[in-house]
Amino acid sequence: MISISEKRPLKGSSLVALPLDYVALDIETTGLSPTFDEIIELSAVRVRGGKPVAEYTRLVKPSAPLDPYVSELTGITDEMLESAAPIAAELPAFFDFVAADVIVGHSVAYDVNFLYDSAERCGLSVPTNDYVDTLRLSRRLYADLPDHKLATVAQYLGVNQMPEHRGLADALAAAQCLEAMRQHIENDGVDLAALFKSHSGKSGSRLDLAALVAEGEPDETSPLFGKVCVFTGALDGMTRAEAAQAVVNIGGSVGNGVTKKTDFLVVGSTDYCASVKGGKTGKLKKAEDLQKKGASLAIIDEGAFYDMLGE
Numbered sequence: 001m002i003s004i005s006e007k008r009p010l011k012g013s014s015l016v017a018l019p020l021d022y023v024a025l026d027i028e029t030t031g032l033s034p035t036f037d038e039i040i041e042l043s044a045v046r047v048r049g050g051k052p053v054a055e056y057t058r059l060v061k062p063s064a065p066l067d068p069y070v071s072e073l074t075g076i077t078d079e080m081l082e083s084a085a086p087i088a089a090e091l092p093a094f095f096d097f098v099a100a101d102v103i104v105g106h107s108v109a110y111d112v113n114f115l116y117d118s119a120e121r122c123g124l125s126v127p128t129n130d131y132v133d134t135l136r137l138s139r140r141l142y143a144d145l146p147d148h149k150l151a152t153v154a155q156y157l158g159v160n161q162m163p164e165h166r167g168l169a170d171a172l173a174a175a176q177c178l179e180a181m182r183q184h185i186e187n188d189g190v191d192l193a194a195l196f197k198s199h200s201g202k203s204g205s206r207l208d209l210a211a212l213v214a215e216g217e218p219d220e221t222s223p224l225f226g227k228v229c230v231f232t233g234a235l236d237g238m239t240r241a242e243a244a245q246a247v248v249n250i251g252g253s254v255g256n257g258v259t260k261k262t263d264f265l266v267v268g269s270t271d272y273c274a275s276v277k278g279g280k281t282g283k284l285k286k287a288e289d290l291q292k293k294g295a296s297l298a299i300i301d302e303g304a305f306y307d308m309l310g311e
Contacts, residue, residue: 012130023101024175034117038062043167059084088122103131106150110303218251225251232283233268258286
């Protein structure tokens, strides 16, 4: 098992920034895992000076029929994909469109991971672009929102383009959200750097599990309901305590260490984690050892965690 931290050594950095020139993007996929699932739609919007100037969108044919849930969620059907080209044929043109721009998107590390892994499988140069996550910004700027789904943030900010679980609509919505955030920050004099510094959420802090009491009703339909989650590394979009509370609210539970009872290990950034040796945290090594012994433990990255969380 290759760890997430080892797997994408050329991946760009998550920025706390409000670029004027960027490419907002969104992809649709057959599932949550960049390792095992496939891209079925590539979409992007080029923005210059805060204004959209060009659009790109293509359907992509996967290697197997779609799960009915994916079709219901996105509106994309097997019939729509029959004449689409495979990912190896579509990625070069998509990467040409994105070029070296900063990437913007909502929970965009998920999209970047899929693009990175797909490029590797196709024998293409992997994307190294830095990226700005509107989910990460929203969690700091609008902490009182009931959730930070793209639709919730877009409605709160009053943008014109509402998300549709389709690539181009969601890329446009993310771009409009970033521009609305920029206006809010400029109008209200928000010190973005100071806001993030005050919520830095260091990776090595141990959770006070006794303090995690569910707020509201659990969601029995969530893939995290009844599951045990453990975190390692620093998350971009929230502190570890916030992530743990979100899991408990859904009806899951959180552990401090990896055991046979762990269902998910969520791996964040380990760039500044002092306990990392050989590119892996102790929790990641333990999880990989348990997997080799047949444990049904899944190692997921931050983007997949947010998707499962419903963020």
